[in-house]
Amino acid sequence: MKAMQKLTIMPKSYEGQKAFWGGFLFVLPWLLGFIFFFLIPLLTSLRFSFSKIQASSEGMKITFIGLKNYIEALTVNTNFNRTLIESIINMVVNIPLIIIFSLFLAVLLNQKFLGRSFARGVFFLPVILASGVILNLESTSLVQAINEQNANSGGVTSGFGGAFELERIMLRSGVNETIVAYLTGAVDRIYQIVSQSGVQILIFLAGIQTVPPALYEAAKMEGATGYEAFWKITFPLVTPLILVNIIYTIIDSFSRSSITELILSTGFDNSNFGLSSAMAWLYFVTIMIILMVSTYVISKKVFYQE
Secondary structure, eight states, X not given: OHHHHHHSOOOOOHHHHHHHHHHHHHHHHHHHHIIIIIHHHHHHHHHHHTEEEEEETTEEEEEEOTTHHHHXXXXXXXXXXXXXXXXXXXXXXXXXXXXXXXXXHHHHHTSOOTTHHHHHHHHHHHHHHTSHHHHTSOTTSHHHHHHHHHHHHTSSSGGGTHHHHHHHHHHHTTOOHHHHHHHHHHHHTHHHHHHTOHHHHXXXXXXXXXXXXXXXXXXXXXXXXXXXXXXXXXXXXXXXXXXXXXXXHHHXXXXXXXXXXXXXXXXXXXXXXXXHHHHHHHHHHHHHHHHHHHHHHHHTTOOOOO
16 A cells, blocks of 8 residues: 555645646647657658668669668768768857857847847848748849858958958967967958848847836946846846757857758759768767757756746
């Protein structure tokens, strides 16, 4: 009887049940979409990654070959390793820059000034311009012409020598060479950082607007400066959104990387669907590992207001 009592699960409190069902209803649309639209292609891709696929007049012939596709992707196909490493390095460099820039802009755009709505729209405009509809416009469009010009010139700032001038000034000031290299790299990447920060700015801005004004009023009465109010009030309360934005930026950076083009080219241009599927799964596992490590490390520093 005592053993049965130990195995009995105590009913959750009302707040616990409310949180559980609220979370379940929140993810339910995604869960249904995954089951009905993505589960079968996902399992098919996993099967293809362990197989050799040959197309014939009778249809596709699938032959199980074990881990040969994975071995080929990691050892024989040098482009995959090189492209994957470059994508990871670009992600590691860009994420701190994007998060800091987004938070800084969100704090500025939360202030009251003339033309605030227009300024918010300007910084969100790159998200619209980067959408598939705009990028698929005909070659005579202005947007594509601007993108091609930036790609050919190496970015907006390269033509003005801004990075070189900044590097020379900081080296003369005695700044460490590693820091100088990182900051000058940030100058070279300014177009990329701005174009990928629209959603993050919007998320930070929404979070900052939820901070109770009474906290700022109390801090001001105690004599706190704007700098102190930011680090003692604003920053701790938006740390959950920092975690959200880091996760979003990691996924967004991988979706924009050239490795997706390599996977598509291997599958559809070279008709090697087995190798392409293996690359896709290695790519997926790499993203999952980076996301789990980042979430585990950063979540320990997140402040949740209760």
